[in-house]
Amino acid sequence: MSGTFDLCSSSQHVMLLYDGDSDRNLASVNCINQGLKEKQLCVYASVDANDSSHLQKMSLQVNNYNENINKRNLLVVDLKRFYDSALAGDLTPFENFKSQLLQELKDGGDHKGVLIVADCADYLSRNKHFEQCCLLEKWWQDCYVRWIQERQQGKEKENYILNVVCPHPGSILNRNPFEQYRNQISHNHSITMDAADCVFADCAPICNKPAGMSPFTSSFSPEVEMPPPRILVVEPDPDLQQVYGIWLSSMGFNAIITDGGKKCLDEILKATYKGEGKGKNKKNECFDLIILDTHLDDIPCLQVAQKIIAGKADQKIIFTSTMPSTFVKEDIVDPIGGITSTHILIKPFQLSDLLSLLEKGSKASSI
Numbered sequence: 001m002s003g004t005f006d007l008c009s010s011s012q013h014v015m016l017l018y019d020g021d022s023d024r025n026l027a028s029v030n031c032i033n034q035g036l037k038e039k040q041l042c043v044y045a046s047v048d049a050n051d052s053s054h055l056q057k058m059s060l061q062v063n064n065y066n067e068n069i070n071k072r073n074l075l076v077v078d079l080k081r082f083y084d085s086a087l088a089g090d091l092t093p094f095e096n097f098k099s100q101l102l103q104e105l106k107d108g109g110d111h112k113g114v115l116i117v118a119d120c121a122d123y124l125s126r127n128k129h130f131e132q133c134c135l136l137e138k139w140w141q142d143c144y145v146r147w148i149q150e151r152q153q154g155k156e157k158e159n160y161i162l163n164v165v166c167p168h169p170g171s172i173l174n175r176n177p178f179e180q181y182r183n184q185i186s187h188n189h190s191i192t193m194d195a196a197d198c199v200f201a202d203c204a205p206i207c208n209k210p211a212g213m214s215p216f217t218s219s220f221s222p223e224v225e226m227p228p229p230r231i232l233v234v235e236p237d238p239d240l241q242q243v244y245g246i247w248l249s250s251m252g253f254n255a256i257i258t259d260g261g262k263k264c265l266d267e268i269l270k271a272t273y274k275g276e277g278k279g280k281n282k283k284n285e286c287f288d289l290i291i292l293d294t295h296l297d298d299i300p301c302l303q304v305a306q307k308i309i310a311g312k313a314d315q316k317i318i319f320t321s322t323m324p325s326t327f328v329k330e331d332i333v334d335p336i337g338g339i340t341s342t343h344i345l346i347k348p349f350q351l352s353d354l355l356s357l358l359e360k361g362s363k364a365s366s367i
Helices: 021-039 053-059 065-070 081-089 093-109 120-126 130-151 181-188 239-249 263-277 301-311 327-335 349-359
Strands: 011-019 040-046 073-077 113-118 161-167 191-194 232-234 254-258 290-291 319-320 342-346
Touching: 011 021, 011 130, 011 263, 021 040, 021 113, 040 093, 040 191, 040 319, 053 065, 053 113, 065 073, 081 120, 081 130, 081 239, 093 130, 120 161, 120 181, 130 161, 130 181, 130 319, 181 327, 191 349, 232 239, 232 263, 239 254, 254 327, 263 301, 290 301, 290 349, 301 319, 301 327, 319 327, 327 342
Parallel strands: 011 161, 011 191, 040 073, 040 113, 113 161, 232 254, 232 290, 290 319, 319 342
Antiparallel strands: none
16 A cells, blocks of 8 residues: 555554665655654664664764754664564563653653654564564554553543554565465554555644644645544444544544444434534535444344435445455345445455545545
8 A cells, every 4th residue: 555654643553565675764764754853752673773884874864863863852772682582472672662662751852752663573574484573563553552542541642643663575475475474464553555655744743733634634635624534333343343443533533433223323313413403514414434344233234224325325335244245245235226335344354454445535436
């Protein structure tokens, strides 16, 4: 997946696929330079940090390298021993690193967020230690999710961004028989991007970002404040409800999570009623997109979808299911009739696949 890499609008855990070392190093430098510009605490955590020639090349490309090192706006962490421990399945050094980083944030300056470029998992991928790589990336993802949860619960500073960028060798993971590991690694990230096609956004400072602005700046005019896209999620599984809530919020969407068909229809009715009120814009009250699971406990999914389409024929729907996509299409989508803009995601799916649909501003293509 290619697109705009925006470090200041929302937290991300990025799987950055690259073809060669030059692509990887350039992407790392671009990330760091953008993070420094946005007044984030930047951490370059690399197995290559013990290579003086590598660091010298990096220092020539990072803006005001020595000054930012001295002011502790940029930290360089040698991950060589971390790699050796991860290879043995021991992530204790990473836990210690996290504690030291949190202390640095308490003692440091007025940073607007944290950017970490970490390549230990990259080296595990390169050397085909995929199980250890997946274990490490799961650790990073758990840290990322806990960070978002704490800020949602008001325990930490609001609008404090965390970006973790993990390069991975696309030249290996996009090749048979390693695609399965690519999918496993990608599943433990919030987004997957291609380094060669990635455009680094020129962000405004976080404190000046208009409230309610969607992180997907390419979908909207930068001069006009737009309300975030409204998404209704119908998911019976409590754990997945929590994942949806955390992830969609971190992406900048206005999401409502329900667990059944009746509540789904109630939310749609409520939104329609508000939209028809005096002085209201009905389009802004309706849902831009509905994520509808096929396994509902109270009302069959087919009936729910039929009522949705009966009320709003052009409603965009993404169906999620553990059943094959052909079954969902033939037994649910086709019988409804009239649906032309929908997608089917088969569980377990990657959040990056869902993101690619949501980024289009609910302009999902037909099946």
